[in-house]
Amino acid sequence: MRFFHAIALSARYLFGHFRKYLFLFIALSFGFAFITVITSLSAGMRDAVFQAAQLHYGGDLFVLGFDRSPEIMIHVKDGKAVDEAIAISQLNPQAVLYRTNCFETAALYFNGKAVRQKNVFGVDWDAEASLFDAVDMSRGEDEEVNLDGGDTIIISAPVAKLLGAKIGDTVLLQVDTLTGQKNSADLRIAGIISDASLFGYYRSFMDRRALNALLGMDSDEYSSAGLLFSDLKGIDEKAARLHNSISSLLQSAPYMADRDDFSYQLSRSWDGVRYFVLSLPVYVSQVTELLFALQGGSYILFAMMLLIVFTSSVLTYRLILHERRMEFATMQAMGLGEGSLFAVLFFEGAILTLLSTLCGFLFSHVILFILSRFSYDAIPGFEIFLRNGRLSAEFSPATIAANVGIVLSAVVLALLGPALKSLRADLAQVLAGGE
Structure with a gap:
């Protein structure tokens, strides 16, 4: 038939x-x-x-510097060596996003109220604006958000509610500098992200160079370099290649396969800045x-x-x-x-x-x-x-x-x-x- x-x-x-x-x-x-x-x-x-997680951490594969003097801080001092290692790895990312992270030492003040921030990220807005396009964010009447200039900040909706603040209000950001002193700046709220998740609840974004100045870091320094790819295919192999490149140029931690390895390596002692290579799946392994x-x-x-x-x-x-x-x-x-x-x-x-x-x-x-x-x-x-x-x-x-x-x-x-x-x-x- x-x-x-x-x-x-x-x-x-x-x-x-x-x-x-x-x-x-x-x-x-x-x-x-x-x-x-x-x-x-x-x-x-x-x-x-x-x-x-990609928005929160700023990429798919990361190089972080941890400085133990005097207390542990996320701080990349030798940015040129990191850039050279990324080039040697030949991973060809879509972009490399440089961020400064003020981790657990910042607080926002408004109208007599205060909310401590788990993360204040300093970002390069020109490089990262596209990441925020898919985010549910209130942007004000003109629908424009721009963190360039150093006088604006993006906060989460839960924090805005706790403070009683809205778009256009000016909040006071207080941080601890690298030397342990207090520093502060008045910042206008340019955007409010509707995110009550584990990642976004106590998180805010501002200009990286402005945050560096508050922390006492040089303008070209940062906390992490995030490599952005089209997808996570082969991310473990890419992490291994980048780790080999970093290890050849800088003091680095061993290759880490999960978050427990990362926590263990952070608990150890070292002198100066030690560099860690982490992939996004390892970061969010839990x-x-x-x-x-x-x-x-x-x-x-x-x-x-x-x-x-x-x-x-x-x-x-x-x-x-x-x-x-x-x-x-x-x-x-x-x-x-x-x-x-x-x-x-x-x-x-x-x-x-x-x-x-x-x-x-x-x-x-x-x-x-x-x-x-x-x-x-x-x-x-x-x-x-x-x-x-x-x-x-x-x-x-x-x-x-x-x-x-x-x-x-x-x-x-x-x-x-x-x-x-x-x-x-x-x-x-x-x-x-x-x-």
Whole structure:
């Protein structure tokens, strides 16, 4: 039987007797919708974490300098050597972002209220403005935010609420200098980021050179150099290459595979500035462990739904193919081989699966839209998995294709047993009306 003739025969029977397959069509559609929701939400939550972490830390791969004299501070003194090491590594990042971080020693004051900041990041706005485009941020009437000039600051919405401050208000930023003295500056609020997550709650951004001046650092010094790539593919190999380059030029910590290694190396003693190379997954390894746990749960749900799809397919095909035994026997008596008949059944299952998965894919968008309307504020710490306060899905063509393939495989496996039983039944007995 020719290929296209088999497909045409399969389609003709399927659409002519669609009512018989309606239960299976509904089961497959709902099953695929559920599977799509699980996989797309899992990917969306992962991307939300890494997108938030990329903005927070300023890149995908980092070189940090830690100075233990007199107290440990994040401080890169030899920027030229770091730039040379990055060039030697030949990683060709999209950009290198230089940041100064005033870590846990800063506070904001406004109208008699004070809020301590966990991180005050000094950024080069021209290089980093694009990172803030995807951020849910109040920008004032002119919708323009610019940290150049050193007299503006971006703060988080929770901190703005605690201070009672709004766009355009002037707050006082107080920091500890490198020598342990207090220094302060009046800064106008240029933007307020709606971020109550682990990363963004007590965090603010200002011009790097202005923050350097407050801390007593030279204008060209910084705390970290962040290498920005198009994605995280091969990030561990890139981290190893950069570490080798840094180690050849500067005093550096050993290569670190996780956050525990990083914490251990920070607890050790050294003289001067020691350089650390960290990738974004290592920086957020504790969060990614939680992500892996969530993904593990999603795989269990995936397997349960796949079992339901398989069971529904087996039951449906047992009933339908038992009814069609006379039809198959007649076609075999006319000279149609067992392989040709199985090809017809296979294409019936394939067409049904494709139609079901298409409907399921569309239905999954409805489910995801409804889920995105809910508030998840009641779940502590869940904000880190949200994008702009909402659940977001990531539809990967490769994942969708894999899901379709898995569902099709389940349908074919469910079809196999009943099909072989029907096609291999005694021809004379079936034509005579026997079971």
